[in-house]
Amino acid sequence: MSAASPTAVQGAASPTGAAGTKQGLKLVLKVWRQGARGAPGQFETHELQNVSTDMSFLEMLDVLNEGLIREGKDPVAFEHDCREGICGSCGFVINGQAHGPQKETTVCQLHMRSFRSGETLVIEPFRATAFPILKDLVVDRSAFDRIVAAGGYVSVNTGSAPDANAILIPKDNAERAFDAAACIGCGACVAACPNGSAMLFVGAKVSHLAALPQGQSERDHRALDMVAAMDKEGFGDCSNHLECVASCPKGIAGTNIAQLNREFAKASLRSGSR
Amino acid sequence: MSSVTSPNPPGALRKGPGIASALRPTSMRWILRFFGSSIGKKYVMAVTGLLLVGFLVAHLAGNLLLYADESGGKFKAYAEGLHDLGPLLWAAELGLIGLFGLHVFYALQTLRDNRAARQSRYAVSASRGAKTLASATMPITGAIVLLFVIVHLVHFRLDDAFKGDDPAGLVKSTLASPLAAAIYLVGVGALTLHLSHAIQSALQTLGASHPNFNPVREKLGLGLAVLLGLGFASFPVYALIAWGGGNS
Structure with missing residues (x-):
């Protein structure tokens, strides 16, 4: 459960923030990393700078993953499809709440404006015996x-x-x-x-x-x-x-x-x- | 084989369904399936729980006779009336034990199922406000009530003095001890918390759920739980205040 290999990802600039006119969020992400079904998992800590409040939560993870790929690391696995809140593919737990803090909203439709700069977000997969974890945030439903x-x-x-x-x-x-x-x-x-x-x-x-x-x-x-x-x-x-x-x-x-x-x-x- | 005369000629099978065929395992299969299913278990919990709430209402009504007169005569008459029922009282008590046993048995079953269904915990646990203290502590308050009921039966039902001349006196002398009063307050407190979730939850499980009357169901369940709790808690409180000095 301890933090492993903290990574700071830069350059998550928002479209509007390119000229530095709008300051994005600074976030600490504690993401569950698990290699395979049944393998031991642990939280990994990443810091994101200048995250646009216009991004969806999944877009924020896309930015994190682009940074991880650039560094030659394994990107965080998560499920998604339509990103319009109607397919049911996405879903994980943010700070203890399935799909995050906003009522009646899938995580793909949850925007970063729901969070404050400086927040620590603990991101975990759905936990249930009938939903075994396949990798990181992906569970078998x-x-x-x-x-x-x-x-x-x-x-x-x-x-x-x-x-x-x-x-x-x-x-x-x-x-x-x-x-x-x-x-x-x-x-x-x-x-x-x-x-x-x-x-x-x-x-x-x-x-x-x-x-x-x-x-x-x-x-x-x-x-x-x-x-x-x-x-x-x-x-x-x-x-x-x-x-x-x-x-x-x-x-x-x-x-x-x-x-x-x-x-x-x-x-x-x-x-x-x- | 075909040349051998059958001991049951074909005509014997056309006598219609008898007791033997009614008890064939296949016709009873639905009962096993129902009571073995997740929903069947919840039905048993709900029905036994609500019947036990019915008992609590009658039990409280009887106990309130303790306040009817200082001498305890009316309470004694009530107790004698119950004892005069003879075999009927035994049957009722066996029924209560059966209800309680089934409720506890299925509670343990669902607790086991639910533990198995959620083996790993979240690092951050955050309710969305639907879960309540009462709903989250049902197994704990249930266990406290079980222990309390055992103590309560030893105090009164299993004490020979209860069938004697002064049952109200036994109540007063038992509850006048601060330790006993504390045990009764903890037991009744756990029962009240348990019922504050249980009554409305049992009705929901039995299918009584509709947007029009769900708020009423929830408030009625909570109201009945609080009324029963206040009623039962009044005895140890009254015992400490009114009977404590004189009898201890």
Whole structure:
């Protein structure tokens, strides 16, 4: 856990700060470095000078990595894709908070203006047994994929595109379904949960399809199979701290967990010998 | 094989589902699956917990009879009424032990699961304000309540004097000791903290969650916990003030 090989990276100049008209942030980063799955990890300290407040957090890490590459060192591994807050690829923990301090914001949409000059930022990967660390800030979230594969879908004939509005859905149901469907599967809920529970994620998937007519025929199977897959992956049990809800970048509500419980209980009672 | 006469001719199978087929392992599979699942465990915790809260309400109502008269006659009548139930009281007590045992058993199971699911800790731990002191200390307050209940049963239920002529006197003489009063205040304090999260959490687990009444559910849970806590804490406090000097 001790700091190793401190590095000072210069030249992280902001676009506006090129002429020195705008002073950027001075930051100390303590970044978790881990070579491979199961390998021992430790924090590595880096200092960044003149960081533009217009940068996103990931752009700030890009600058750090460019400096590390120039020095012939291994860049910090982190995941990202769209950088628009909608793909769910990015995500790590900044000063103990998944996706950092800003409410309902993914780390790619978190800007450096959220921080003060002179701050020390401790950057760690999501920590949960079901999300093993692969390298540095990258964790294996394929457990979520396996839960979705167990039932987080509707089986439809993939022939020609169906007519629009062929299936009428009441506005309230569509709204409820969309609120749950806003989940991007980033895993912040698991990272924030003291129990490493995935019930907000699974609750969002089950509630989303339970609100739609297309989801009805597989409703019971979905609840039973997704909960079984969730338990098999080694996620914890919900204690209703609701840190997951507070940490969710998409504002998924805790009512989805209660609905998951209802769906699972009803499906269990109806399942009989299945 | 086909030429051998079957001991059960085909017609015998068409008698409809009997007890034997109802108890076939396959038809009971859902029960095992439900109670072995993460959500099933939480349901058991919630249902047993809420039933125990129901017991606490009745227990407090009975105890408040201690204030009904100075002689303790009404409390004695209440105690005698309970003892007169005979086998029914035994059944009720067995039920309570069963509820408590299930609650503790599944608490230990979920504690084990949750420890296993989060083995490594963050270097910096920062809550976003959703977690509370009560929710974060449920296993600790639960363990304190368990120890307290054992002490409490030894003090009263297992003391032969409790079935005697003056049960109110036993309460007064027991609680008049400052040490006993302190134990009861710590026990009741832990119980109150436990319930302040537990009641609303159990209702959420059972599926009672909707944006319209979630604030009400949370306030009702906290309110009931505080009422029970104040009620139970009043006995050791009153004992120290009113009974402490005279009886010690």
